[in-house]
Amino acid sequence: xxxxxxxxxxxxxxxxxxxxxxxxxxxxxxxxxxxxxxxxxxxxxxxxxxxxxxxxxxxxxxxxxxxxxxxxxxxxxxxxxxxxxxxxxxxxxxxxxxxxxxxxxxxxxxxxxxxxxxxxxxxxxxxxxxxxxxxxxxxxxxxxxxxxxxxxxxxxxxxxxxxxxxxxxxxxxxxxxxxxxxxxxxxxxxxxxxxxxxxxxxxxxxxxxxxxxxxxxxxxxxxxxxxxxxxxxxxxxxxxxxxxxxxxxxxxxxxxxxxxxxxxxxxxxxxxxxxxxxxxxxxxxxxxxxxxxxxxxxxxxxxxxxxxxxxxxxxxxxxxxxxxxxxxxxxxxxxxxxxxxxxxxxxxxxxxxxxxxxxxxxxxxxxxxxxxxxxx
RNA sequence: GCGGCUAUGGUGAAGUUGGUUAACACACUGGAUUGUGGCUCCAGCACCCCAGGGUUCGAGUCCCUGUAGUCGCC
Numbered sequence: 001x002x003x004x005x006x007x008x009x010x011x012x013x014x015x016x017x018x019x020x021x022x023x024x025x026x027x028x029x030x031x032x033x034x035x036x037x038x039x040x041x042x043x044x045x046x047x048x049x050x051x052x053x054x055x056x057x058x059x060x061x062x063x064x065x066x067x068x069x070x071x072x073x074x075x076x077x078x079x080x081x082x083x084x085x086x087x088x089x090x091x092x093x094x095x096x097x098x099x100x101x102x103x104x105x106x107x108x109x110x111x112x113x114x115x116x117x118x119x120x121x122x123x124x125x126x127x128x129x130x131x132x133x134x135x136x137x138x139x140x141x142x143x144x145x146x147x148x149x150x151x152x153x154x155x156x157x158x159x160x161x162x163x164x165x166x167x168x169x170x171x172x173x174x175x176x177x178x179x180x181x182x183x184x185x186x187x188x189x190x191x192x193x194x195x196x197x198x199x200x201x202x203x204x205x206x207x208x209x210x211x212x213x214x215x216x217x218x219x220x221x222x223x224x225x226x227x228x229x230x231x232x233x234x235x236x237x238x239x240x241x242x243x244x245x246x247x248x249x250x251x252x253x254x255x256x257x258x259x260x261x262x263x264x265x266x267x268x269x270x271x272x273x274x275x276x277x278x279x280x281x282x283x284x285x286x287x288x289x290x291x292x293x294x295x296x297x298x299x300x301x302x303x304x305x306x307x308x309x310x311x312x313x314x315x316x317x318x319x320x321x322x323x324x325x326x327x328x329x330x331x332x333x334x335x336x337x338x339x340x341x342x343x344x345x346x347x348x349x350x351x352x353x354x355x356x357x358x359x360x361x362x363x364x365x366x367x368x369x370x371x372x373x374x375x376x
Numbered sequence: 377g378c379g380g381c382u383a384u385g386g387u388g389a390a391g392u393u394g395g396u397u398a399a400c401a402c403a404c405u406g407g408a409u410u411g412u413g414g415c416u417c418c419a420g421c422a423c424c425c426c427a428g429g430g431u432u433c434g435a436g437u438c439c440c441u442g443u444a445g446u447c448g449c450c
Contacts, residue, residue: 039412060411098411119413145411189411220410228410248411255410270412277414293405326415335414376410 004143004185004212006031006244006265015358017260019350022058022244024090024142025183026082029057031244031265032349034256034342035092037273039065041085044273045332046339048087054308054340055347058143059087060268063135064096064103064127068118072138080140091141092268095132095174097189097217098249101150109149111166129174133186137179144178145215146171148189153223160193164202167191172209185212187246190235193218194227199234213244216264220249225373228255232262251342253282254375257362260349271376272338277331279323282341286370288316290334295320308340309333 005023009030012018020031035058036043036051043051043059051059061081066072078084081091100107100114107116113128132147148167151160171188178186188206192198206214216235219228236245244265250256251269259267272282279291283303288295290302298316310319310333322330345365352361 037412040414044412044414062412065412092411094411099413102411103413148411150411215411217411246411251410267410269410271410274412274414274416275409278409278416280409289407328415331414374410 001182002185002212003181003183004244006213006242008242010354012353012358013356014360015261015353015362016263017349017353017358018263018265019353020244020265022090022265024058024185026088026090026142027057029090030350032256032260032346032353033057033266034251034346035060035266035268036339036343037062037268037270038085038087039270040069041066041081043335043339044277045328045335046273048085050309050336051087051339052089054336055343056089056339058090058092058266058268061085061091061093061139061141062096062099063093063132063139064099066093066139067096067127067135068125072135075140076138082140090143092143093136093139093141093145094248095136095145095147095189096127097132097145097148098150100127101152101221109166111169113147114149129170130177133174133177134179137184140180141184143185143187143213145187146174146189146211148191148217150218150221151191151193153194153218153221153227155193157193157195157198160191160195160198164192164198168202168205171206171211175209175211187211187213187215187244189215189217189248190239191218192231192235194223194231196230196234199231200238203235203238207238207240211243213246213266214239215246215248217248219247220255225255225258225375229258229262232259232264236263252375253342253345253369253371254366254373256342256345257349257365260353260358261362269342272342273335275376276334276338279334280376281334282338282369282371282376284368287372287376290316290319291323292320302337303341306337306341306344308337308344310337310340 008020010019022029037060039062104116115126129147136144149163151163188211190203192202246266247259247264250267251271281288284305295316302311352358
C-alpha cells in the first residue's frame, strides 16, 4: 500500500479527459484539481478555514522557503507542516529546484547539488537531492517532489540533455534517500526542455524508478503556449495511465483547460493569489483590474456567477476602495475570490468530464471568459 | 499704509556663476505578473516655470511693474 493512491473514476467519452480520486493520508481529493500555493506554510492572506470553505484540496508548501525559515527542525518539533499551520487537508511540498532556478543568479550546479547565495542576505547555501528529501521528510507533506533542475527557455539540445540526465540521477538519489516512503509519496519530474526525444526518454526512465506520481516541469518559463502544450504532450506519453500526473506551475485558465485535455490531474500556481495582490481578478466574464477608476462607483457584484465569500458580500466599488487604500482586507478578499474562481472552474471541469461533454465545456468557457492569449 | 520674504505639474519640492531634453518623491493613468523575494516591477504624466514688460546670442534663473500669499512694523 502506497501512501498516496490514485483511482480513475471516469473517462470522458467526448474528450478522453479523466476524473479521479487521489487518496492521501489527509483525505481524498477529486481530480483534475487546482492546488493553491502556500509557500511559507500559508496561502498568502487566506486562512485554513477559508481554504476549506472554498473547497481547496491539496495545498502546496515550499521546501526552500521553510528550510531557510523557520528551519526544518521547527517543522519536526511542530509535528509536521499540517499541524504547524493548522491545515488538515492534503499537502505537497515542492523540492526547491524551481527556487534555485528562479531566485538565484549566483548559483553553481554540479553533480552533487547546487551551491548558491541566499538573495536576501548573501548566505552561502547548498541543496542536493538528499538534502531536499530530508527537509521534505521533516516538513511531512503527503506528497514530496524530486529535486530537479528547471532549465530556462530556450535551451540548447546539449544542455537540455545534460541537465535532464542529471535530473534523472538526482531523482534516483532522492528516492533512495526517502526515510518515510510509507507515509509520504514521492513524485518524479519530467524535464528535457522542448525536445521530444528528451522528454520521452526522461519519462521512460522515471517510470522505471517507479514513483508514486509524475510531474511535468520546466514549463511556463517563457515559452509560447504552443510550445508548452507540446512539452506537456511529449512528457506524458510514456507515463503510466493509472498514476497521477501533475503539471507544475500552471494556473492560467486556458492552460488549465488544455492541461485537462492532455490528461493532467493536478496543477498548482501562484497566479491567482499573486495577481490578486495587484488588483487583477479572474471572472466568468473576463479579467478585471479592480483598481481602475471605472469601478469607483460600480456597486455590482464582482462576478455574479461566483459563489465565493467576496462575491457574496461585497461590491466592486468597495473592493476598488480597499485596493486603492491598500487595505489588507482588500488583498484578502481578492485572493479569496481568485482562488475560489480556479477551484470552482475545476469543479465544473470534473462535472463536464463526468457528463462526457468536456470538449464543449472547454470551448464555451473560453469563449465566455474572453481572456486574451495569456489566459487570465 | 510701510518694509522684508516667497511665487516652478494634482501635491511636496530640485533647479549649479543665466546656456541644451525642468531632478526626485508622492498622487494620477496604463501595463506586467504561470513549481511566490506579499505591500513589486515597467511605462506615461509641467508645449513650460504667477501675469506683463525689459536686459541678453540665450532667462525658471538678472531688472522693472502688477497680482497673490506670508512675516514684521505703524
